[in-house]
Structures are given as structure tokens and as C-alpha cells.
Amino acid sequence: MKLLFSAINCTLDTSNGAAISIRTFLNFLSRYGVECRSLSANVYDRPGQGSTLQNLMSTGALPVQEPGLPQTLWLGIDGEVQHYIEYTQHMTQRDFTVEEEQTLYNRALRMLDTYQPDILLLYGSRRYERSLLRKARERGIATVFYLVHPGYRKLEAFTHVDHIFTDTEATRQLFADRFGFNCEVIGKFIDKPVAPANARPPEYVTFINPSSEKGVTLFLRIVELAAATLPEAKFLVVESRSKLSDAEQRTGIDLSRYPNLTRVGLQKDMGAVFAATKVLLALSLWHDSGPRVSVEALSMGIPAVVTNRGGLPELVGNAGIVIDPPAPLVKDHWLVPPRTDAIPWVEVLRSLLTDNEVYQQYRQASFERWREHDPALRLPRIVAGLEELVRDVKARATVKA
Known part of the structure; x- marks a missing residue:
């Protein structure tokens, strides 16, 4: 055939x-x-x-x-x-x-x-x-x-x-x-990403493709709030289709002053990114049918914190933490939410980053969920x-x- x-x-x-x-x-x-x-x-x-x-x-x-x-x-x-x-x-x-x-x-x-x-x-x-x-x-x-x-x-x-x-x-x-x-x-x-031999240990909360429909304005607020209240959180942005600087310019929020944020460009091989990732943030505001990154994260045992949009909840299953996005952002993806809208996300990150027992539970669930995605x-x-x-x-x- x-x-x-x-x-x-x-x-x-x-x-x-x-x-x-x-x-x-x-x-x-x-x-x-x-x-x-x-x-x-x-x-x-x-x-x-x-x-x-x-x-x-x-x-x-x-x-x-x-x-x-x-x-x-x-x-x-x-x-x-x-x-x-x-x-x-x-x-x-x-x-x-x-x-x-x-x-x-x-x-x-x-x-x-x-x-x-x-x-x-x-x-x-x-x-x-x-x-x-x-x-x-x-x-x-x-x-x-x-x-x-x-x-x-x-x-x-x-x-x-x-x-x-x-x-x-x-x-x-x-x-x-x-x-x-x-x-x-x-x-x-x-295909499960392969971590390079010289990969750095997992330490980042990773956000991929900082576009409006992927929830970049909510991400800006999460970084701001975490900088003030959760010093354990280090963020990594992967600029694939979109660049974070475009969102900063449009919203007037400059993240360059925050030392808890690292940016990298388009990656042909995501192995190094996922190897350095401790938690995946997927903040989609539109009907995101089946974001690949959510399943790739599962394959590496990475817990995901995701919005209740599109196919994200069913892909991560009980290996992810699902949070409803702010309703005004679903209607207007470029709306800059109040910083209080970031509180649920930062509190979930706090639990994952500071409570090893909770983290390991989600890590094990991620591996188990990955096996259910076996082609x-x-x-x-x-x-x-x-x-x-x-x-x-x-x-x-x-x-x-």
C-alpha cells in the first residue's frame, strides 16, 4: 500500500x-x-x-x-x-x-x-x-x-x-x-526526545512558543508573580513560531529585569530542552487540538500544568494538573490579565517545585500515561x-x- x-x-x-x-x-x-x-x-x-x-x-x-x-x-x-x-x-x-x-x-x-x-x-x-x-x-x-x-x-x-x-x-x-x-x-x-549526554539536570519550568493563543500574556504574569513569591521557579522560554520580545513590546511588560527567566531560540532537536525541564507549562487559550509537547513531556517523566482547552486534558490525563484559563483571555488572547489571575498557577508550581513527594507522584504518573500513548x-x-x-x-x- x-x-x-x-x-x-x-x-x-x-x-x-x-x-x-x-x-x-x-x-x-x-x-x-x-x-x-x-x-x-x-x-x-x-x-x-x-x-x-x-x-x-x-x-x-x-x-x-x-x-x-x-x-x-x-x-x-x-x-x-x-x-x-x-x-x-x-x-x-x-x-x-x-x-x-x-x-x-x-x-x-x-x-x-x-x-x-x-x-x-x-x-x-x-x-x-x-x-x-x-x-x-x-x-x-x-x-x-x-x-x-x-x-x-x-x-x-x-x-x-x-x-x-x-x-x-x-x-x-x-x-x-x-x-x-x-x-x-x-x-x-x-518519538521520545533523546537527552544529550551533556544535558543539564532538570531545573526549568518550560513554556514553548510564546504566542497569544498559547497564553503568553498569562505567562508574563506568572513569571512576574513567581519572581516575587516563588524563588524556586526558574523559567525557560523556547521561541519557536513566536518570540517573547513581540509580546513584551505589545503588552509593555519587560521580563528582561527578572533573573528567573531564560530564553532560547527555535530548536531542531528538543532533547536538550526536555532534559532541562522539571515542569511543562501549556497555557493554550484556543482549541489546541493535540499539542505535541504535552506528550513529549510525558515520555520524559515531566509533570505538566495545562489549561482546560482543546485536547490538552485528555492527552495528559491524570499525569497533568488542569486549570481553567481566565475566561476573558479565552475571548481576547492578547488581553493582559491582572496579576491575581496567575495565583492558581504559581501555587501549583509551588507544590511541584517544593514538595518532592508530590512531584514524584506526578512524575511516575507521566511515565504511566506515556505508555498509554504507545503507537x-x-x-x-x-x-x-x-x-x-x-x-x-x-x-x-x-x-x-
């Missing part, structure tokens, strides 16, 4: 959580005997400072020369999965042109004909994805949509979709209510379901013929 995943955003983009999730999922499928490849463009959530070519080279991909065609295709190998990237000059979705979209689309049609996948997997609702789904359907290819973003509000994105995957029950319920969908929950596919428990069912879908689609095509 052969599967092709396609999207505009580069599948080898380390700043894009959805791309990382898909890449990991394809790796697990390939280990289970499904032949997988992907096709995407040279588009990133957060491009590096270098040129277009330098960004493409940073993925590890190499140019592919096709006889009689311009050299615009690159190939990166990740495990047994081939990731093809169409070279495009513009590196963000905002700047991606109609001409570049057409070039990628033409490439995708050629790949449908030459690779002849049994399954097309994708996400997105642009003309590219809708048109590619239709063409796949015309070729008798089973179409599967990976639905984890809560922003889809038009049914037209799913017109030519045979089956829908999602990662959490929370998102399945969201789209059951919105569209009447019955999505298949496949869970999260996570081996889910892969046989998922692959069997895909094989059945392919058979059904081929039967449908035979009847039409």
Missing part, C-alpha cells in the same frame, strides 16, 4: 507543529509496512534568516535532476520516507503566489500519475488542496484528511474526502458538532482501516466503470 502526503507548507519544517506531526506519523506508518512519501513547497512557518536556497538546504534535502525538466525538485530522506520539496521563491503562506501554487499543483499531478499512490493524505483548504483531492478522486485514489486545526468552517474543503483523521476526542467532538463529521481519532504519534497499540487498527478504505474506493471505481 502506497501513501502520498501533500501540503503547501514544507513537511521538513521544524517550526511547524503540524508538519512535525505528519512527518512522525509517516515514519510510523512506514515502519508498519506502508510505503510513504510527501510533496510540499519551500514554505515555512518561521523561515530562517538566510536566503530561500539556504532555508531549503537547511532541511537536509538535496536537488533531484529529472530528465528534460528544470531542476526545481529536492529530496530529503527521513527514515524510510521520501520527502520531495518543490523549490519556490517565496517562503511563507502569506507570500506564496498563485503561480507557485500552480507549479506545485502540476508537480503533484505528475506524482499522482508516476507514483500511483493508493491513498492521498493532506490538510488545508486552499485551491491547491481542494483541486488535488478532486483529481485524486478521479484517479480512484482514496482521500484522507488530517483534521486538527479548529479553524475549518466551510464544508467545501471536504467535498472530495473519503475519510478524516483527527488526533484527539476533543477535536472529533468539535467537528461532530460543527459539521456532523464522524472523524477517526488516531491519537498522537511521538503500537493503534497502528494495526489504523493500517487495517486504510487497507479497507482502499478496497472500498477501488470497488466504487469498478462499479462506476
